[in-house]
Amino acid sequence: xxxxxxxxxxxxxxxxxxxxxxxxxxxxxxxxxxxxxxxxxxxxxxxxxxxxxxxxxxxxxxxxxxxxxxxxxxxxxxxxxxxxxxxxxxxxxxxxxxxxxxxxxxxxxxxxxxxxxxxxxxxxxxxxxxxxxxxxxxxxxxxxxxxxxxxxxxxxxxxxxxxxxxxxxxxxxxxxxxxxxxxxxxxxxxxxxxxxxxxxxxxxxx
Numbered sequence: 626x627x628x629x630x631x632x633x634x635x636x637x638x639x640x641x642x643x644x645x646x647x648x649x650x651x652x653x654x655x656x657x658x659x660x661x662x663x664x665x666x667x668x669x670x671x672x673x674x675x676x677x678x679x680x681x682x683x684x685x686x687x688x689x690x691x692x693x694x695x696x697x698x699x700x701x702x703x704x705x706x707x708x709x710x711x712x713x714x715x716x717x718x719x720x721x722x723x724x725x726x727x728x729x730x731x732x733x734x735x736x737x738x739x740x741x742x743x744x745x746x747x748x749x750x751x752x753x754x755x756x757x758x759x760x761x762x763x764x765x766x767x768x769x770x771x772x773x774x775x776x777x778x779x780x781x782x783x784x785x786x787x788x789x790x791x792x793x794x795x796x797x798x799x800x801x802x803x804x805x806x807x808x809x810x811x812x813x814x815x816x817x818x819x820x821x822x823x824x825x826x827x828x829x830x831x
Contacts (some may be wrong), residue, residue, distance in 0.1 A: 634701060634705055636704070645698070648676075652672070656669055660710065666713065666714055672714075673711075673716070677691065678692060679755035692717075698716075751769040754768070755767065755770065764779055
């Protein structure tokens with residue numbers, strides 16, 4: 626490769642923010658033909674320091690603030706060569722990546738694993754809504770009982786009978802309830818299917 630600005634590299638640079646695009650066009654030639662040697666890695670470390678100094682000057686001081694531009698830079702380096710020597714030196718250490726990602730992973734785990742404070746009260750309320758003669762109450766009850774979006778319940782959902790305590794999402798046997806119309810899956814060729822534990826659906830299908 627004689628130039629870093631091949632079509633693939635240019636395409637990746639163009640995906641970056643304006644200031645980073647300009648920085649890369651000026652600085653990328655310094656490490657484009659880097660050798661995988663001690664001298665080459667020292668040069669890459671200096672280039673990494675220049676990058677992080679620029680980030681700091683732009684007010685991107687914390688690891689979290691620097692994550693996206695550094696990820697963009699590494700993507701550009703990979704467009705030059707998937708095994709570009711600078712990848713070993715440009716970016717964050719394993720410990721720094723862990724510090725960046727841990728809060729996000731902890732937050733996700735907290736959302737997934739957080740128990741309901743009053744599950745019986747929620748189930749009782751869902752049951753009352755399902756027994757209502759008002760369509761809006763019933764729709765709310767279905768949303769609470771299945772965890773599906775109100776837009777799906779009101780616009781795209783289709784349910785069929787299931788076992789007393791479970792609902793099948795997108796199809797099942799005669800003893801399960803099918804749900805069709807997941808808004809986030811509408812463009813997929815394969816139909817998504819999984820079981821959803823519910824509260825009491827037996828009142829709907831005696």
